[in-house]
Amino acid sequence: MNTAVTEIPANQATELHAAATVVDGSTVIELSDAHLDRIRRGGVTAVNHTVTRPYADTVTALREVNRCRRWIDEHSDEVLLALTVADIERAKAEGKEAVIFGPQDTEMIGVDLDLLGTFYDLGVRILQLTYQRQNLLGAGCGEETDSGLTHRGRRFVQAMDELGILVDVSHCGERTGLDAMEASAKPVVVTHSFCDAMSPHIRAKSDGYLRSLGEQGGVMGITTLSGFLYYPEAPSRRPDLARFVEHVSRVVEVAGIDHVAIATDYDETWTEPMRIAQLKSIAQSKSKEHQNLLGDFGWTERRAIGMDDAADFPNFTEALLKGGFSPADVTKILGGNWLRVYGQTWKPA
Template sequence: MKDHQGLYDFPLTPEQEKRALAIHERSIVIDLLFQGPLSPRVVPAEVSAQIKEECEALKDDPMAYSALPAKRLRQMSVSGELPAFKEEWYRSGITAGNREVDLSSPEAIITSMGEMQEQFDRFDWLVKALTADDIREAKRKGLKAGIVTSQDPGGLGKNLDLLEALHGFGLRVLQLTYNNQNAIASGCMELANGGVSNFGMAFISRMNELGIVVDTSHCGEQTTLDACRLSTQPVIASHTGVEAIYPHRRCKSDAELRAIAATGGVIGVFAMPWFVHGDPQATTIDHVLDHVDYIVRLVGVDHVGIGTDWPMSDVDWSLVYFKEHIAPKLGFDKGDGPSTELVAGLEQYGLFINFTRGLVARGYSDEEVSKIIGGNWLRIFERVWG
């Protein structure tokens, strides 16, 4: 399906290949669920083995055992032991990617903020994006921009002052709930489909006031529709898919897609093999682009972006363990969710140009491609962040 260089085998002429490369190089490219830039493919085998040996002492604590590999990779990256962190990010051509903080508990908030800030402090090529102009400036200077986001606000409880403090730290995109029920709203795995709570209404209002983008990716259908009705600013889904193509609860209905677009928002399409196609062992970037095409036909090219969410900055053996022992605790069905399957054409982030090449192959114009691979996200940031 792909040639020996890792470039997916799209039917492109030499002229189209040249055009795709030019678009990718001049565009601001944004992945709004950027788990990279590392992936198991670029982590040296000896590093994976070393981390596994360190983890053995944690075998009786599944959560700690599962979390340690990604933590060690972060530590090795900021210390300079893993040069692939910078190399792969630059190879990808991605201008800006999110840097996720964990807000699921008070303890996680403190730890995660410290780990996040260390990246900005230690990497002289990585800037914290507080405004849309920060991303443009990074592009001009050959730097990379990190967008502080979070998927689970559970640790905030009902303290809106904490939301303001996090905005001061740099939080710019926040999901209302992660799969399950919280004080704000119902997640996509809640069969009751309860929507936004009374407190959630105040929470969304405060996000609007502060300039934090409302993200509905893991939200239930009614929550998404409520958020679009309640928010005075554009609403997004940073990483999702199309339910009409693949009927998974992590994908959005046509009603949700239309509602998000009606706010002026953007739907980011993910590259997760279990959620975009029926066979995760045979999912390709063409299947991902089918979701992009559908959204373009339904609501227009101004309302679609990319939020890959895969592959993870992790190692293979840890991902297998996560699927077997951790994913069910997070609301995933048994056997569902992240493991070692990959989308052919995006086995590592250095191949991100395959999105641009695929869009060119499907007949999109230069302007349309630039919008999908980053321009639409930048428009949202300009509007919401001020």
Template structure:
């Protein structure tokens, strides 16, 4: 990628036209099952979202109920939404002007190490699955643990089963060693659906340059979030980040890993209310994780909600990315890695 090459490549192409032509994917979000959500998605030109369909640490029964609730909502809104089980489904959603919902739980505790249950969740539509959420479980360590002993023996068996079924392995909240072990164990590219660069904004949830280089070697993709607590400026920690800061993180991934390995993931929870947020901030661990940002400042300037997605295209073009590379970051890289992870050999 050459800075300021966008104008030279296609001087007549507007950011609006580029955004409309691209298949835009949000690599991680919690969607509100409502018409208001669908309106935001349409306004933002978003084709597909990776939806955290079950709350972290949910038990099996609760997780099954949450998956069922989401499936019934999709069925009831078939004119505007559809379940994404393949890249072809996402492409069809783009062609038909619908939202493709990918089911992507951020935890495996509802499954444990029961591979029959893993198959059941696959049959119900799960296509992305995060191995751990902050803490240690039967598969490996979360990034919130003081000690990360890596992927367990059961974890390696579990990853192999995910590969065989065609579920993308997500290591966003995993500890570094557990994430690296997952890349070693997985026969398909591993994804970091929502994170950011430790070199730019040091944090237990961020990924190091060494991690990013290995991710690229393995063919994976990292989605850069736009939460203020993650894109913070170390030298000005109270300064609210904007989309220029997001682009800085994207540039860093490109420099370290290449443009084929970075994408977008807002990490927004549409179901969160201001009152719920106030309760969360009473927890010291949570407060240290996301920072003590005011409700109206919790998200980066320029990305208030899914309706603001065209601002990503404008910011990436302004940051010197070519139209072809912007298309990759908006969703093309997600489509490539999903296609590889969801298409196991022999199927």
């Protein structure tokens, strides 16, 4: 891969993007027509949707899953629930959006393996073990101490393997994430993160971690939140998609081209007043879990230049081509790598 800026022929990016199966590896979607319009304009086929909020109790989580399923049912001409890779392929063929259910926490389940099976039956196909803090399975990255995956956590991971749920360790502490890779017989993923060597952060992943992820067959999705792609030498400078490509290139250098993808980590339900309140809370917090999570970027600068919302997804293709990636490698990054790891984990139709 050539890191120099490359001139690309007219229409190459447009044609490549249209042909690819494009996947957003982690996002929170707004259940609205506006969301569907953004997805359509962005040429996105599938999204991993955080269908339940972190730290939700069981009843709340079930209600959130039910609400999303009813919305999908009501928009079946435009959306489908992705339970298999074949569903995503069908969505691409029919011009629909495939929604993957991927909660970012297990606290609504605890260690109840029967309840884990219930959430599988309801459509969950990706599940993050912890969200920032310690739970019954392991430690989140916001904890001062990470003692790794618990005994129950190991059994939980094995049960996920048996059911066909992809193990996500994005917000896990490093030791917990590495333990999950060891416990799982199938690839483990970091659905949304970035490189600690470039943008140090409690949510970022080290080079050693990325090597282990690649050796285990996993994939990491690179986010485009400004506070995560920040420049250490100029932390208030808003990053752009060239910075995103730099993080992608780092993963490729360390782990290989088959182990990197896209995950915007955008929350379409977030509002400006909510962001203002969050910044105040972070400024007042003494907790490692809450400090420096998303930087201090304001509402209009919270996302990387060139990727304001899902409608801008074609800009990823152009930026990757300009960054020197071949069309075949761009296709992998846009969604091919996600499809591979889904296929290795999920049960076929």
